[in-house]
Amino acid sequence: MTIHEPLTGPLTNTTKPGTAASGGGLTVRGLRKVLGGRTIIDNLDLSVKEGELVSLLGPSGCGKTTTLRMIAGFLEPDSGSIEVEGQEVSHLGAENRPSAMVFQNYALWPHMTVAKNVGFPLKLRKMSKAEIKERVESVLELVSLLHHKDSKPARISGGEQQRVALARALVQEPKLLLLDEPLSNLDAKLRVKVREDIRKIQQELGITTVIVTHDQEEAMSMSDRIAVMNAGKIEQYSTPEALYARPETEFVATFIGSMNRIEGSLNNGLITEGPDILGIRPEDVILADTPFPGAVPATVERVVPRGHFQEVYVRRADAQLRSFVSGALMQPGRQTYAGIRKAMTFRDGRLVAEAGAAL
């Protein structure tokens, strides 16, 4: 498995653009883990540039958390190397690695106050009381929780606990910040806010960060690059834009965003029988009341209002298609014309062609 460099678009927010992967950041090579006779991670390579935020995205059981736990040092890889800022760490225990982790359920120590929780890593580094106090207060201010410093974790809300966990990781000034599904225990509104907060702080401090998530929207909105994982391998490693616009495999195309998946091939705007798989994004299915080049008469079958847009299922002679349309709500049974603006062709799961019908 090789790393796919981003196909399009410059990388934003790297503090040292152009840094060789072996210099700063994180470099994982040939990582392998077998648990209970099953290969969880198979020869995985990943490089994260200094100051970059990378998401490991994939369905549950794809090995993303296992990968993160090996990077953090809680799990020993069967083979492979892990380098943080050029230093090999795979033989070190979690306590000696320059990384800090934010756990999915926050893992705050319930018998310590917020300030004690955040100060514990500093206490272990044998800092003076005054220095610990100063550093804890400044990091709590960063996550705007200074007013809760003497509360016990059980007394504050889930979002606040999340920020305490983040503060406890940041106070260590780690070279690598690891977040394991950091937002999955928060409600939808809070999730958007916290993910913006995390991204803002990460960019301010320029910390190399790896986030594990199963939520594609979360990954798309936070990351510089996303590694989409499936069955222990990285399917594609690109910027969010590239991942959506040019998915290299059928798995990525299905997992990121929404797609009409039809067996066949596209000829002059018409779907004909064929051995390949066609992937058509719903926004590339154009509906109009009057004929236009490449369009075929279609009947609206079902309409699902989605708020700012509607999901329209239309039946053409060759296939049923799903389209995202804005504007007035359509009625089922309405006669219209549907054309395909763009389609991806997959053979054996890999992208082989991109066809844009002349519109």
Added chain:
Amino acid sequence: MAISTGSPIASRTRRPLTPDSIFRRVLVGLFVVLMVVFILGPLLWLGVRAFAGNWTYPNLLPDDWTLRWWQVVVNDGALGIAVQNSLFFAPLTVLVSAIICLPAAYAFARFDFPGRRFFLISLFATNAFPKMGLFVTLAALFYALNLMNTILGILVVHVLGTVVFMTWIPAAAFAAVPRNLEEAARDAGASKLRVFASVTLPMALPGIIVAAVMSFLASFDEAQGTYLVGAPAFMTMPTQMYSLVLNYPTQVAAVFSILLAIPSVALMLAAHKHILGGQLAEGFQIK
């Protein structure tokens, strides 16, 4: 006493009294009465008895009151020594038992070694047989090892009685500490020993305290084995009770019973406050 009268739900919704709910109330009432008669009754009698002079049959209260029996107990040298012995053996038993059992409890909770389940279950062995049978065979062994009438012999008997509490309860407490919290401490830079001292132990402490209290009480109340192995050289409060009941007026036994109950009640109250007021009751966001 935490007896639910079964009515909060009924009174909240203001349901009319159905035959079913009347029946339930009667049942609960009956239960309360039984509890009072069989638990508070003897205690009340004990309390009155300890201060009673003459107490003739049909009278509900004693004929006269006296502190004489307290004087007898305080002035009797043998009884004083029994109190001393008990206060010596009980804390020592807890200490020795903790030193032996807590590492075992941690191992049972955190490591999966061959025979783990077998050892865990076999700890019940001492409680599975009639105690007296165990002590008789133990005495035979102690004669051979010259442990009869020795402090070590009594200590072995007492510790044996606490092994189950001191292993099972702390093992459950250690197992209940989420691994995530230990991992977070390691991630923060703590050595394994430091993780144990700063996270695992404090979080398991309520369970360990419960085990220590139960061990203390078990040692404090242990009579049969102590009598067999220690008497007459080492008389503890419960073993002294036997001779008191036989040799003194019942009032003295009542006074002694109250003295015997003081440490137990005090410990229970302290533990109750610590456990119910501690972090165990707070409930944290750990799955």
